[in-house]
Amino acid sequence: MTTTTPFPNGFLWGGATAANQIEGAYDEDGKGLSVQDVMPKGISGPRSAEPTPDNLKLVGIDHYHRYAEDIALFAEMGFGVYRFSIAWSRIFPKGDETEPNEAGLAFYDRILDELEKHGIEPLVTISHYETPLHLAEQYGGWTDRELIGFYERYARTLFERFGARVKYWLTFNEINSLLHAPFMSGGIPIPEGGVPEQQLYQAMHHELVASARATRIAREVAPAAKVGCMVLSMPIYPLTPSPDDARAVMDADHGNLVYGDVHTRGEYPGYFLRTLREKGIDLDITDQDRADLTNTVDFVSFSYYMSIAETADPSKKVAGEGNIMGGVSNPTLEASEWGWQIDPVGLRLVLNQFWDRWQKPLFIVENGLGARDQLVEVDGEKTVVDDYRIAYLNDHLVQVGEALQDGVDVLGYTSWGCIDIVSASTAQLSKRYGFIYVDRNDDGTGTLERYRKKSFGWYADVIRSNGASL
Numbered sequence: 001m002t003t004t005t006p007f008p009n010g011f012l013w014g015g016a017t018a019a020n021q022i023e024g025a026y027d028e029d030g031k032g033l034s035v036q037d038v039m040p041k042g043i044s045g046p047r048s049a050e051p052t053p054d055n056l057k058l059v060g061i062d063h064y065h066r067y068a069e070d071i072a073l074f075a076e077m078g079f080g081v082y083r084f085s086i087a088w089s090r091i092f093p094k095g096d097e098t099e100p101n102e103a104g105l106a107f108y109d110r111i112l113d114e115l116e117k118h119g120i121e122p123l124v125t126i127s128h129y130e131t132p133l134h135l136a137e138q139y140g141g142w143t144d145r146e147l148i149g150f151y152e153r154y155a156r157t158l159f160e161r162f163g164a165r166v167k168y169w170l171t172f173n174e175i176n177s178l179l180h181a182p183f184m185s186g187g188i189p190i191p192e193g194g195v196p197e198q199q200l201y202q203a204m205h206h207e208l209v210a211s212a213r214a215t216r217i218a219r220e221v222a223p224a225a226k227v228g229c230m231v232l233s234m235p236i237y238p239l240t241p242s243p244d245d246a247r248a249v250m251d252a253d254h255g256n257l258v259y260g261d262v263h264t265r266g267e268y269p270g271y272f273l274r275t276l277r278e279k280g281i282d283l284d285i286t287d288q289d290r291a292d293l294t295n296t297v298d299f300v301s302f303s304y305y306m307s308i309a310e311t312a313d314p315s316k317k318v319a320g321e322g323n324i325m326g327g328v329s330n331p332t333l334e335a336s337e338w339g340w341q342i343d344p345v346g347l348r349l350v351l352n353q354f355w356d357r358w359q360k361p362l363f364i365v366e367n368g369l370g371a372r373d374q375l376v377e378v379d380g381e382k383t384v385v386d387d388y389r390i391a392y393l394n395d396h397l398v399q400v401g402e403a404l405q406d407g408v409d410v411l412g413y414t415s416w417g418c419i420d421i422v423s424a425s426t427a428q429l430s431k432r433y434g435f436i437y438v439d440r441n442d443d444g445t446g447t448l449e450r451y452r453k454k455s456f457g458w459y460a461d462v463i464r465s466n467g468a469s470l
């Protein structure tokens, strides 16, 4: 019996992580501090003056020393691609040096050696919420135009060192989160009363210019490289069919889609310029900036976890739980324990929206379910019976198949947190995403042993059958 699948031959199946959430070794081999090393409570908690022992990211899951074992487990599942980030402050410890830290570069050579050994394609995020702390404290993060030059030097160093071994590159993780998470996403210290909007939007502009310049440099230095932008995606539904709610959705959508518009069209769209006018924001945009922005990307990648609703009615504006992008809860959807509303169909909608809007190949580089897993013993083996995660992923991948049948060009899928790692929003380990359980608890105790969950075998079957087993 021939098994049919909507997934094309060569579809890239894999998983995703980020340096600050997996590596640990926060000060080893010359690594400088990043903003994550002083965020012990995650995105909404206060930063600390210095790294503190309660910050689980200082050790992470010790991937810095256990990378070979972890990559072998990814290979056992049959990964064709593995997304990871390079920690900027391993390469330039303070961020404004002129010469890179060789020990930092050598670590990622070792990662690439292991991936090559197993025939796994690397997909590298250049900056994944890991701005060097010195750039935050000395320059105010991305509010300072100088960061464009520092980022350019960093990106050029990576393309020169790894350009022959890495085909897929992402410039910034969730570049559209800066306005909502200035310190984590833009390395911008947040004063009492918040960061003035003029500074936030100027920082957004600097990142977009830096992303475009990195794209141009890749073309010069690593011609085989494919460069993508990476945005946080979230379908937004009107809370009621009223035109006012529909317009509220359009406004919210514009706030998110402008980043992909700039990366694929090479200029700011009219609706964004109107937003700036109405906010009284006068961006410093040079002629060189405008020329730089025309360096558009090869593909668009995005994270997908949930959808939200939106309304024009202030009385209904009960903030959507758990997510940084605002919106309100959708009464028709269930939510995870952290309030993220589960909507597999939303993934098909986003894939169609992005394909129709930008006509660029798409890459799903984050999707997964964070849950409190229970380690149990089955037939003498320690494991987690994570049927809830299998159901979440299966339902979402079925929708990817639907989008492929809609004619959407999807390059691949890297499930988020393919191994348990530290959560970005909560800075905890108990919000687990992995196919692999890691024995480390929120209080820092644990053996760091790895155990295959039930979803490990399930995902191996999905990959082996190229989606036919869904």
Ligand code: BGP
Residues within 6 Å of the ligand: 018, 021, 173, 174, 232, 303, 366, 370, 416, 422, 423, 424, 425, 426, 431
């Ligand atoms: C995205 C980040 C990832 C990851 C993911 C899951 O916003 O790009 O780094 O953390 O969210 O979120 P969390 O870890 O907070 O559950």
